[in-house]
Amino acid sequence: MTPASSRRRDLPAIVASIAATVLGAGLGELAAAIVAPTASPFAVIGGGMIDLAPAWAKDLAIDLFGTGDKAALLVGIAVLLLVVAGAAGVLERRKAPWGRVALVAVGVVGAIVSFTRADAGTLSPVPSLIAGAAAALVAGVLIARLRRGRASAASGDDDGVTRRGVLALSGVAVLAGVMATAGSFALSGGARAVSAVRAALRLPSPATTTTVPAAADLGIDGLAPVVTPSADFYRIDTALIVPQVDPATWALRVHGLVEQEVVLRWDDLIALPQKETVATLVCVSNEVGGSLIGTARWLGVPIRDILARAKPTAEADMVLSRSVDGFTASSPLEALTDDRDALLAIGMNGEPLPIEHGFPVRLVVPGMYGYVSATKWVSELEVTRFDRAEGYWTSRGWSERGPVKLQSRIDVPRSGAQVAAGETVIAGVAWQTHVGVSGVEVQVDDGPWQKATLATAISADTWVQWSLPWNAASGSHVIRCRAVSATGETQTSDTAAPAPDGATGWDQRTVSVA
Template sequence: MDGRERVAVGWAATAVVWLVGILAAAPLVGGHPLAVAAQVVIEASPGTVATLAIETLGAAAQPALMVAIAVAAVAAAAGIAAFAEGYGTTRAQERYLATGVSVAVVVLTAAGFRAAADGVFWRWTLATALALLPPGLLRVASGGHRPSVGRRRTLRNLGGAVGLAAGGGVVARSLGRPATSSDGPQPGESLDAVVEKRAEGTTTPDSGRTVTTAATGEILESRSTTENVVVSVAEADADPVFGYGFAGMTPAVGTAADHYVVDKNVSNPSVDAERWSLSVGGAVRESYDLSFSELVTHPEARDMTVTTACISNSVGGNLISTAEWRAVPVRALLADAGVPDAAEDVVTRAADGYTEAIPWDVVSEREDVVLAVGMDGRTLPKEHGFPARLLIPGRYGMKSTKWVEDIEVSAGDHESYWEARGWVEEAVVNTLSYVRGVQRRGDRVAVGGVAYGGRRGIDGVEVSLDGGDTWADAELEAPPSPHAWRRFRHVAELPDSGPKDVVVRATDGTGALQTREETGAHPGGSTGWHSVTVSL
């Protein structure tokens, strides 16, 4: 290895230690500069680029971006060193270069931690120090601007620096920032507890609903397919009557823990509900603010069972869930402010800068356009938008702003975050039906799943076991609410255990048959019949 290569490797090693250091210090502030940099890239990317990343990598897009930034940082360090060494810079020039790079790294690290710490001075300064100490000591131990040529010493120095970074991580975790004030409402805290703290208002009623799974007997064989379908064979003496809860079937109503999560953020915001308030304003007669406890105990608050689906979900995908929510109608909140006739859009703004807009005509006519404050009888988990998020039944999840801080009435048309990136404005859910479970019990085979048509509802589901040549009507379970999916099942006598080409299609409440045309998620949600080949 010549001198140029040694210098490049030394700088690259220092960059690696720096990256380890900032990740180790991240618990102190709840984030790190890599995530901040990735978020900057996401926000600055043209809509076509963002859409391509989502369609190509899906949920892996954000982690892949952070890895790419980390690799680029290491490569840049090696490249700068190799360039300087290759062009025969003097010792003085090398020192100037090293000093300039060091200053840039310090500034970027401090800025990144400051952004992640929401400006809390002692946290971001301490995180910066913990992140920069290991690479700084490595440079000193390696001879300043020129790394040591001794391989054993270099490895020893590198190991010590990584160990120091790990020690800094222990310190950072011990001093880690809590998600919210310990005295205020917490993500996932009982809504009853919030009411008790306020000592007034009403508590969340008990819905009385329990989710049960029908007994199916012992499963002799069970496997999952790539289409999120569970295929199973039960014992011959299993109950011959199939319910809606056999292996693979989704509960009629799920929980916050099993609800899908999709965000534009690399690191989601942490909101202190004790200091948070909802601002209702814009083109209204009288603006006002509501505290979290005032919102929870609003006289119009009610329980709702709502199915939500991500617009980026593929046919048969698992980015669709149903849960119990506690929510307040948006039109009730706006009624207290007074909305003029000239109002056009109702804009929701989030703590992370996200915005969405719904026409005032829609909001004024629908009491199911709501601001949710709870799931499963508890406050919202952080990942689901604590302390408040928008919910619009029948619209894709992109319309449901999380971490809402402001509801603003606009007299003009507002271009929303994803609309500006080429996705549809209305985001009305396409009729869908997905297979979730296929089970054999003796000669009887059941095919089951879920169907959803948004506010149109579902009137029927048909199942084909021969690739669409013939169809049979499935049985439908009553929906948990007008805003939720319906589970379906179809049972057939099939002594033959060979492969079956299962296809499903639904008819919505208007009598329209689900389209067979296969389209991707962009720009208005995927379409097509879900099909899967199974062997029992």
């Protein structure tokens, strides 16, 4: 048999195995919706890949796909699964039963990984085991029919009839898999229930508020608004399936190096005096000039008040916050107990937290990158020490502490934009949260640095808008900006990647003036 003819014989087996895998994956998703919503085979495998991913891989994914990194990961998993399925089909045709063994092995791996998840339950392995077993069973049946058809063809019967029949059955398997997946979405009632609870929830009135000055927003087209709409706020986390937490079942445990363990439930939390503040959050993966930053109006209870109830001991220097899905962040104790508005937040821009942003409760800590502070769906605060515990990303090579660095960004004009010659404007935002910004300077081409006009800052915990009039001459121009902090530090020109503690360098835009 020639290599070409062997490959032609492999093709129906590849199609059959892929179809069987689609059916198995659909049945696995359906089983997850019924018995273990957090153990979706795709989510389990994807979560395991996120957990194992080195820092550079995370940065690359965010750099390439931004907030679409999770969708890209799921697509990547699907493509990889189809490749494995195709290879298993070839293996099953040539050396049965090893193709089926490979498909079962994929399900077993998913089951094992499901046990390692923080939200694992007794039934967590079931969906992955069902997916692997169903894929192996159907692939085995279809490919066995192909082998029998070829045996019949060798004795004079029409092998094409068998191939067409197997391809038709493969189509049925794919359709059944798609329908099972659709059924899993239909049965995901937990998400709908929590959404309904959130929609009906009424937040308590704040005891204190932060005023946003009218002069804080320059009103320039293309410039980021001083307060980011919730729908536009960046989302970076490790949750492929957004946790669905009912406030009625939520609880926060404060323990560790404390004199008194504290447990708060939702009714306890909302009964406390609420504070409304405006704060800017930024992801450590934000490149110079990047968009992984946003400012919102947050409502919640100061974390220092909760920690004061627990009374941390003198040896404590860190708080390990934990999400319901197992994510952890290691925040310096002093950052949660000093004068900044570090909150157990329940509201965002006048509404309950969006589910994907941590509903019902999350941490908001100005001045710290999110990987060491912005735990969503928070369920635990463990008071401990940096030499005894590590957060999720610090255990993967990121810096132990993550204070936000001094940065500025050009929003107007956009890079590559066509600008009309004459009077126009250069504008952007600058920040070093919990320190503040005292000035921004702009350079056009290699000319002198010019002082921009700052908008009125809401507080040191927020970014500030800036602008500079520009008489644009025809030609191509390079625009740069740098910020000056409230302490007199000038933003460095040294270029550094986000890992391990935040990007540095000057943002610049190249524009063409007609």
